[in-house]
Amino acid sequence: MTYLTWRQHRQQALVALALLAAFAVLMLITGLQAAAQWHAALAGCSAARACGSLRDIFLGSHAVGFLVVLTLIVPALLGMLLGAPLVAHELETRTTQFAWTQGATRARWLAVRVGWLLLGTAAFAGAVSALVTWWSGPANAQQASGFNPGRFDIMGIAPVGYTVFAVALGITAGTVIRRVVPAIGITVACFIAVRAAVFIGLRQHYQAAVTHVYGLTQSFAPPGAAWQLAAGVVAPGGGRLSVSDGPAIAVNVSSVTVPASCRGLEDAATLSCMQAAGFRQFITYQPAGRYWAFQAIEAGIFVALAAALIAVAFVVLRRRDA
Amino acid sequence: MSWLVWRQYRAQGAIALALLAGFGAVLIVTGAQMASQWHSGLASCAASGTCAKLAQTLSLGSPLGRDFVLLSNLVPALLGFLWGAPLVAGEVEAGTRAYAWTQGISRTRWLLVKAGWLLLAAAAWGGAVTALTTWWYGPRNALYASAFQPNTFDTQGIVTVGYSVFALALGVAAGALTRRTLPAIAITIGGFIGMRLLISEVVRQHYLTAVTAFYNPLQAFAPPGPAWTLQQGVMDKYGQVFTGGNGPEVNGVPFSALPANCQKFIMIDPGTMTKTSLHAAVTCMQASGFRGFVTYQPASRWWAFQGIETGIFLALAAALIAAALVVVRRRDA
Numbered sequence: 001m002t003y004l005t006w007r008q009h010r011q012q013a014l015v016a017l018a019l020l021a022a023f024a025v026l027m028l029i030t031g032l033q034a035a036a037q038w039h040a041a042l043a044g045c046s047a048a049r050a051c052g053s054l055r056d057i058f059l060g061s062h063a064v065g066f067l068v069v070l071t072l073i074v075p076a077l078l079g080m081l082l083g084a085p086l087v088a089h090e091l092e093t094r095t096t097q098f099a100w101t102q103g104a105t106r107a108r109w110l111a112v113r114v115g116w117l118l119l120g121t122a123a124f125a126g127a128v129s130a131l132v133t134w135w136s137g138p139a140n141a142q143q144a145s146g147f148n149p150g151r152f153d154i155m156g157i158a159p160v161g162y163t164v165f166a167v168a169l170g171i172t173a174g175t176v177i178r179r180v181v182p183a184i185g186i187t188v189a190c191f192i193a194v195r196a197a198v199f200i201g202l203r204q205h206y207q208a209a210v211t212h213v214y215g216l217t218q219s220f221a222p223p224g225a226a227w228q229l230a231a232g233v234v235a236p237g238g239g240r241l242s243v244s245d246g247p248a249i250a251v252n253v254s255s256v257t258v259p260a261s262c263r264g265l266e267d268a269a270t271l272s273c274m275q276a277a278g279f280r281q282f283i284t285y286q287p288a289g290r291y292w293a294f295q296a297i298e299a300g301i302f303v304a305l306a307a308a309l310i311a312v313a314f315v316v317l318r319r320r321d322a
Numbered sequence: 323m324s325w326l327v328w329r330q331y332r333a334q335g336a337i338a339l340a341l342l343a344g345f346g347a348v349l350i351v352t353g354a355q356m357a358s359q360w361h362s363g364l365a366s367c368a369a370s371g372t373c374a375k376l377a378q379t380l381s382l383g384s385p386l387g388r389d390f391v392l393l394s395n396l397v398p399a400l401l402g403f404l405w406g407a408p409l410v411a412g413e414v415e416a417g418t419r420a421y422a423w424t425q426g427i428s429r430t431r432w433l434l435v436k437a438g439w440l441l442l443a444a445a446a447w448g449g450a451v452t453a454l455t456t457w458w459y460g461p462r463n464a465l466y467a468s469a470f471q472p473n474t475f476d477t478q479g480i481v482t483v484g485y486s487v488f489a490l491a492l493g494v495a496a497g498a499l500t501r502r503t504l505p506a507i508a509i510t511i512g513g514f515i516g517m518r519l520l521i522s523e524v525v526r527q528h529y530l531t532a533v534t535a536f537y538n539p540l541q542a543f544a545p546p547g548p549a550w551t552l553q554q555g556v557m558d559k560y561g562q563v564f565t566g567g568n569g570p571e572v573n574g575v576p577f578s579a580l581p582a583n584c585q586k587f588i589m590i591d592p593g594t595m596t597k598t599s600l601h602a603a604v605t606c607m608q609a610s611g612f613r614g615f616v617t618y619q620p621a622s623r624w625w626a627f628q629g630i631e632t633g634i635f636l637a638l639a640a641a642l643i644a645a646a647l648v649v650v651r652r653r654d655a
Contacts, residue, residue: 063523070515081508089504093415180503181408188400196389263370 001104001112009117012082016124024131030064031135038138068132071154075162076191078121083170084183086113087317091178110317114171114310118164125163129155140225147227147291149199156292161299161306166191168306172313198301204229204286206297211284216275224288235259236278323427323435331440334405338447345390346454352387353458359383360461382462391455394477398485399514401444406493407506409436410650414501433650437494437643441487448486452478463548470550470624472522479628484635489514491639491646498646521634527552529630532617539604539614547621559611581610 006013087110090096100106133155140146146155153159169190174183209229214220222228232240262273286294363380367373410433413419423429456478463469469478476482492513497506532552537543539556555565556575564575584606587599619627 063519066519066523077511081504085504181404181412184507185400185404192393200386 001108002116005113005116009082009120013120016120020124020127023128026064026067027131027135031137034135034138038142068135068154069150071128071132071159072150074125074128075159075166076188078124078163079166079168079170079187079191080184082117082121083167084174084187085180086117086171086174087313088174088178088180088183091174092180106317107314110314114168114313117171118167118306121163121167122160125159126157129157129159144225144288146225147286147288147294149227152227152291152294152298153199156295157299158295158302161302162195165194165302165306165309168309168313169194172309172316175313175316194305198298202301203294203298206294207286207290209284209286211282213280213282216271216279216281218281220281220283222283222285222287225291226288227286228283229286230282230284232282233274234280234282323431324439327436327439331405331443335443338443342447342450345394345451348390349387349454349458352384352390353454353460356383356387356458356461360465377465380465382465387458391458391477392473394451394455394482397451398444398448398482398489399511401447401486402489402493402514403507403510405440405444406490407497407510408503409440409494409497410646411497411501411503411506414497415503429650430647433494433498433647437491437646440494441490441639441643444486444490445483448483449480452480452482455482467548467621469548470619470621470627472526475550475624475627476518476522479625481628481631481635484632484639485514485518488517488635488639488642491642492517495642495646495649498649517638521631525634526627526631527619529627530619530623532619534615534617537614537616539608539612540601541614543614543616545616545618545620548624549621550619552617552619554616555614556607557613557615563615575607575612580607584610 087096090099099109136146136151136155140151145151153162166187170183170187173186173190174180177183177186204227210222212220212222213234216233234240258270259274259277259279261277262270265273359380359382363376363382364373367376367380410419413422422432459469459474459478462474468474476485489510493506493510496509496513497503500506500509527550533545535543535545536557545551553563553565555563557563558575558579562579564579580603584603587603587606
């Protein structure tokens with residue numbers, strides 16, 4: 001069975017390896033350039049004691065940066081092109097009738113193929129993610145943005161979880177629908193929907209967020225690469241001040257409507273008037289120290305979903321008539 | 323033939339319509355919210371005379387609507403690999419082409435009618451999506467003047483129609499060439515992303531010769547309206563360009579590149595540089611021939627660029643369909 005799986009997938013494996021090699025070369029060359037640029041800028045600014053302006057330096061190139069963002073779709077591609085046809089293509093071409101009469105049970109047939117495919121795609125996604133994580137090192141240090149949505153999703157171990165899920169989704173969709181192209185459509189749609197649901201509904205609640213309250217004339221930023229969830233101004237009663245439905249004023253991280261009692265003053269006077277009236281700023285965030293815990297929870301959720309999907313595929317395949 | 327095409331694709335058409343309805347519902351709800359937010363923001367800033375800094379104080383729109391508009395980038399690719407790639411390859415794999423081609427209809431007619439209806443459907447679908455996103459963008463375009471920026475340019479106007487037709491034609495041609503659905507799907511995705519990146523990152527800025535404006539480095543300058551700024555910085559009298567990003571600098575010009583008589587204003591510790599010393603340094607730079615410059619595509623060219631980009635993708639689509647026709651007619655059944 002293992003040998004058969006290799007024979008059936010060796011072409012795809014070679015194409016994947018070639019693409020990975022090309023990507024690795026691109027990442028290595030541009031990553032070393034960006035790292036050199038970063039170190040030179042660090043040395044220059046510390047000599048001139050002007051490292052505050054370091055954030056404005058642009059590292060790397062737009063096109064390569066865009067390609068790195070595009071690795072967001074790698075899990076979906078693997079699920080569509082490798083996961084969905086795994087069972088459905090054999091059902092469509094009726095090769096299952098031959099495969100299932102050769103002495104290996106359907107469960108074994110499925111288990112070996114699924115196991116190798118999941119292992120291979122997880123390794124592929126892990127390699128892509130490792131390259132992207134290394135490549136993003138200087139940008140992460142400069143922008144402290146590793147925890148932000150979009151960046152979090154292409155680094156660390158989360159992409160491996162997404163990939164295992166996407167491939168399992170493709171396999172199960174193909175097993176249930178038994179046709180390749182509809183299974184591909186379902187895989188894309190469900191993958192986007194589940195990723196969006198976990199991101200919008202769940203991720204920020206993995207651990208209780210931290211809220212910091214401080215004066216209107218002070219400035220505050222969470223240390224390190226924290227993930228900012230909300231920021232604004234709280235009224236003395238505890239309610240949140242709305243974002244600009246009237247004359248607005250910009251405070252540290254956001255802008256809010258000026259309460260009626262403090263209108264018609266200069267910006268600085270408005271702020272001290274509001275401060276005296278008991279208004280305070282707040283910022284809600286997930287601290288940078290939780291990054292790896294969040295990565296592990298996110299990857300764990302998707303691996304658990306994948307396990308459930310694979311179980312469904314087994315039940316459907318064993319029960320159904322050939 | 324047209325009846326056959328309708329019978330083969332009515333399920334997919336119904337699903338596509340349902341998805342479009344869902345997409346439209348999200349965009350209309352979030353777009354209407356955004357429009358009312360925009361109008362109340364305008365009214366209150368006009369009352370208090372603070373409309374000049376409205377772009378800093380008003381944050382328009384919800385993340386949900388923005389995510390959906392970004393997702394509309396995927397629509398052409400989806401049409402290409404779900405409808406286009408199986409168009410020929412699916413029938414070859416299933417063997418149904420052998421039946422279709424022995425019913426008294428030429429291969430050319432078979433391909434032209436099938437591809438024609440689907441291209442029309444893809445154009446209509448892309449048009450509906452872009453009509454929704456263009457309407458949705460209205461307040462954001464007015465507030466942020468960003469309609470010409472990469473990414474926002476790609477999701478409004480008429481370009482989405484061109485992308486959709488191109489993606490579908492790419493799928494048809496890839497399917498005709500490989501005669502297998504899965505490789506055709508992979509080629510369609512790779513080719514579509516590659517061509518879109520090539521055009522938007524490399525080619526688009528050269529459709530028309532960019533305009534360069536020079537200005538006094540003591541003053542800020544921005545091209546009027548939603549122009550597309552390609553490069554902005556400072557140029558010395560020999561034409562050398564400085565755009566910043568290389569450590570300690572004045573207006574993007576590294577300290578080491580300043581003439582000696584200007585360096586004296588800033589050879590004090592840069593960490594303690596004041597507004598006055600900065601002003602003196604920039605005045606000295608201006609006297610020694612430094613000028614601010616900005617290279618941009620003016621806002622008035624927006625529709626011309628939309629037309630050129632759409633035309634390029636339509637021409638590519640025509641070439642791909644022609645290639646598919648040649649392949650299908652020449653090959654043995």
